[in-house]
Amino acid sequence: MIFDWRYAWEIMPRLAEGLVVTLQATVLGMADALTLGLALALARRSRHRLLAWPTGVLVEFVRSTPLLVQIYFLFYVLPEVGLRLSPLATGVLALGVHYAAYCSEVYRAGLESVPKGQWDAAVALNLGRWRMMKDIIVPQAIPPIVPALGNYLIAMFKDTPLLSAITVLEVLQAAKLVGAESFRYIEPLTLVGAAFLLLSLLSAAAVRRVEARLRLEV
Amino acid sequence: MNELMTPLLRGLAVTVELTVAAAALAIVIALAAGLARMSGRRVLSWPAATYIEVFRGTSALVQLFWFYFVLPFFGIEVSAFTAGTLVLALNTGAYGAEVVRGAVLAVPRGQLDASAALNLSRVQTLWHVVLPQAIPAMLPPAGNLAIELMKNSALVSLITITELTFAAQLLRAETLRSAEIFGVVLVLYFAVALVITGGVRLLERRASRGLERGA
Numbered sequence: 001m002i003f004d005w006r007y008a009w010e011i012m013p014r015l016a017e018g019l020v021v022t023l024q025a026t027v028l029g030m031a032d033a034l035t036l037g038l039a040l041a042l043a044r045r046s047r048h049r050l051l052a053w054p055t056g057v058l059v060e061f062v063r064s065t066p067l068l069v070q071i072y073f074l075f076y077v078l079p080e081v082g083l084r085l086s087p088l089a090t091g092v093l094a095l096g097v098h099y100a101a102y103c104s105e106v107y108r109a110g111l112e113s114v115p116k117g118q119w120d121a122a123v124a125l126n127l128g129r130w131r132m133m134k135d136i137i138v139p140q141a142i143p144p145i146v147p148a149l150g151n152y153l154i155a156m157f158k159d160t161p162l163l164s165a166i167t168v169l170e171v172l173q174a175a176k177l178v179g180a181e182s183f184r185y186i187e188p189l190t191l192v193g194a195a196f197l198l199l200s201l202l203s204a205a206a207v208r209r210v211e212a213r214l215r216l217e218v
Numbered sequence: 219m220n221e222l223m224t225p226l227l228r229g230l231a232v233t234v235e236l237t238v239a240a241a242a243l244a245i246v247i248a249l250a251a252g253l254a255r256m257s258g259r260r261v262l263s264w265p266a267a268t269y270i271e272v273f274r275g276t277s278a279l280v281q282l283f284w285f286y287f288v289l290p291f292f293g294i295e296v297s298a299f300t301a302g303t304l305v306l307a308l309n310t311g312a313y314g315a316e317v318v319r320g321a322v323l324a325v326p327r328g329q330l331d332a333s334a335a336l337n338l339s340r341v342q343t344l345w346h347v348v349l350p351q352a353i354p355a356m357l358p359p360a361g362n363l364a365i366e367l368m369k370n371s372a373l374v375s376l377i378t379i380t381e382l383t384f385a386a387q388l389l390r391a392e393t394l395r396s397a398e399i400f401g402v403v404l405v406l407y408f409a410v411a412l413v414i415t416g417g418v419r420l421l422e423r424r425a426s427r428g429l430e431r432g433a
Binding site: 066067072080158162186189190196200201 | 277280291370376
């Protein structure tokens with residue numbers, strides 16, 4: 001039993017369709033995670049204990065529990081409370097929330113790396129809290145953490161196959177369907193593995209370039 | 219609630235068993251691959267580097283399905299539990315190898331020179347000088363990896379191992395009490411994560427005993 005290249009070539013278009021869904025889920029999920037993550041980071045730093053403390057617990061809880069179970073939770077429980085989302089939307093939401101918890105820690109490190117003088121100066125200039133964050137602190141906190149966020153983007157990309165568990169037709173699900181039709185799993189699953197390897201090595205190289213450039217600028 | 223807890227706790231026991239077995243195997247793999255990766259000999263460093271890149275660069279779930287569906291084509295029949303343990307260990311081991319490498323590289327160069335001056339063999343240097351200093355630095359990231367491993371163990375529910383997540387799925391199909399079941403399951407996983415965090419902290423304290431950690 002060896003790798004059949006002709007068969008591999010035949011199934012390529014169907015796997016490519018799945019890969020498109022995988023990439024969509026990754027991009028949408030990351031957009032979610034970046035926005036929600038910043039909100040969580042700011043809430044966790046808030047002076048109001050009633051906001052900061054529960055946010056901290058939530059972040060720890062989400063980070064310490066399996067993404068797959070979170071996906072199931074949203075998939076089964078959201079419809080019960082009257083929120084009907086497509087499986088893909090549910091999956092994107094789960095990815096977004098899970099990685100928002102990770103990203104919020106990265107943002108927190110970024111916010112803490114902004115020199116104290118910048119905060120003091122913003123206060124001295126009598127800027128409001130909102131303007132201080134928006135115009136002074138956040139713009140300086142983001143660039144140094146771009147590589148770390150990039151690594152989470154890659155991690156999320158590698159986690160999207162979990163959406164196959166709630167019937168999203170992403171690349172792994174496509175491979176399994178192809179395999180089930182022909183009883184040949186070796187080609188589809190190996191191709192999917194190769195696609196993941198290629199894309200994550202390329203994106204890891206891109207992250208390293210960004211990192212090197214940031215180091216030059218500092 | 220009680221009728222839910224019995225099957226869930228039985229599932230939790232399997233999750234813990236899987237996590238412990240895979241973690242033990244992952245430690246061995248991580249040390250072997252991490253040290254081989256740093257070896258000057260290409261026969262050692264190249265296979266180690268390939269293994270690390272392949273397992274870090276692909277999705278854990280894809281690895282699991284590959285082992286479960288493709289290996290039988292090569293005439294290798296493995297049980298779901300073996301495939302699950304093996305993939306979890308290989309996946310975590312690849313990340314762990316980088317932890318090992320980082321910690322060993324952080325041991326000051328003078329320590330190696332001193333070992334050479336004392337005429338210690340390579341094995342003696344590694345065992346008595348390098349590892350005792352590198353291990354305390356490995357523990358915090360290793361603790362994070364242990365939690366990642368525990369979380370990844372939920373994936374094996376997709377190859378029909380009745381661990382906690384699969385037990386929850388079965389129970390849901392039976393009772394349809396989704397919110398309760400998956401809520402309890404999340405809390406159980408969180409509890410295991412807390413135990414791991416606490417355990418690693420104890421280990422950290424023990425391992426750094428007698429080592430002066432300067433500023």
